Amino acid sequence: MRIQANKMKEMLQLYFIMGTQNTNSVPLEVLEQAISGGITMFQFREKGRGSLSDLAKEELARNLMKLCKIHSVPFIVNDDVDLALAIDANGVHVGQDDEKADQVRRKIGDKILGVSAHTMDEVRKAIEYGADYLGIGPIFPTESKEDAKPPNGGALIKEIRKAGISIPIVGIGGITAENAAAVMETGADGISLISAISHAKNPEKAALDLKLSLLSNNRRKSHS
Numbered sequence: 001m002r003i004q005a006n007k008m009k010e011m012l013q014l015y016f017i018m019g020t021q022n023t024n025s026v027p028l029e030v031l032e033q034a035i036s037g038g039i040t041m042f043q044f045r046e047k048g049r050g051s052l053s054d055l056a057k058e059e060l061a062r063n064l065m066k067l068c069k070i071h072s073v074p075f076i077v078n079d080d081v082d083l084a085l086a087i088d089a090n091g092v093h094v095g096q097d098d099e100k101a102d103q104v105r106r107k108i109g110d111k112i113l114g115v116s117a118h119t120m121d122e123v124r125k126a127i128e129y130g131a132d133y134l135g136i137g138p139i140f141p142t143e144s145k146e147d148a149k150p151p152n153g154g155a156l157i158k159e160i161r162k163a164g165i166s167i168p169i170v171g172i173g174g175i176t177a178e179n180a181a182a183v184m185e186t187g188a189d190g191i192s193l194i195s196a197i198s199h200a201k202n203p204e205k206a207a208l209d210l211k212l213s214l215l216s217n218n219r220r221k222s223h224s
């Protein structure tokens with residue numbers, strides 16, 4: 001059965017993304033610390049110069065997924081739908097330059113399907129094709145994605161909500177503990193990020209700080 005929207009929104013709260021190119025540490029150790037710090041979902045995004053491929057990529061994916069399973073953290077594979085199916089991941093994330101979302105939905109059945117969108121037309125198509133959540137960004141400047149589009153500051157998330165579209169949304173791009181609340185203010189259900197955790201000297205504390213910034217924002221909103 002497809003994931004319920006309220007459950008999806010819980011999973012999107014603090015959505016960590018990492019691959020071997022995003023850290024000089026041991027990816028398994030970074031992920032272990034991020035999980036201890038309270039991330040709510042993980043995406044394996046193995047991309048860029050020097051990234052792993054084939055068996056080495058699959059072996060790392062399986063080891064990272066094993067860690068996620070122990071802690072009941074959903075495991076998403078970026079771009080590589082066949083890898084996600086081969087290891088029975090919880091889902092996949094695809095963008096506009098990847099395998100088309102309608103075809104991916106047919107391949108993955110009821111697994112989680114995340115789709116990146118940069119325009120209202122792409123938003124509507126992603127929903128039609130069966131996306132369970134949208135990744136919208138970059139919100140702020142990012143150095144973790146070479147072909148990132150110009151930052152939009154959350155304007156598209158606001159436009160989606162203004163249009164009365166309630167699909168789960170995660171913001172992405174340059175997000176830190178300092179600007180996380182501003183992302184949530186746009187109407188996002190969560191934040192997704194790479195370097196704020198993967199480049200941190202203490203990834204566990206970095207995740208905790210991000211969680212705290214989200215909690216303090218929730219508390220402020222509930223009192224207003």
Ligand SMILES: Cc1ncc(COP(=O)(O)OP(=O)(O)O)c(N)n1
Binds near residue numbers: 045095097135145170
């Ligand atoms: C949660 C989330 N949102 C957006 C993206 C970006 O996906 P895409 O546009 O396909 O770019 P790459 O990440 O594949 O370079 C994402 N991966 N995750």
Ligand SMILES: Cc1ncsc1CCOP(=O)(O)O
Binds near residue numbers: 138175194
């Ligand atoms: C994958 C992706 N998609 C849009 S921006 C981005 C990179 C986000 O990385 P960081 O959190 O380090 O800015």
Ligand SMILES: [Mg+2]
Binds near residue numbers: 079093094095098
């Ligand atoms: Mg992609």
